[in-house]
């Protein structure tokens with residue numbers, strides 16, 4: 001596991017967790033990306049506007065501008081509590097969600 005530090009244009013610093021084989025984990029739910037080059041934000045902190053399986057849209061659910069980490073945390077709580085309507089991917093049990101979050105350390 002490695003980490004990529006991003007310094008967004010407003011000065012917020014955050015970390016993206018990268019797997020041993022170079023794939024980024026979703027900073028909200030810990031899901032491993034399917035595309036090796038995928039990052040939720042670029043090196044300047046600009047959102048990708050992609051939607052993860054957890055339903056989080058980078059650039060929308062985070063308010064579209066930094067700081068992002070607070071919105072990740074509040075969305076993660078809703079996701080864990082099953083309060084988010086998941087359109088993509090399959091529904092995970094709470095135990096599976098907690099297991100997946102271990103990817104984020």
Ligand SMILES: [Zn+2]
Nearest residue numbers: 026029052054
């Ligand atoms: Zn996610």
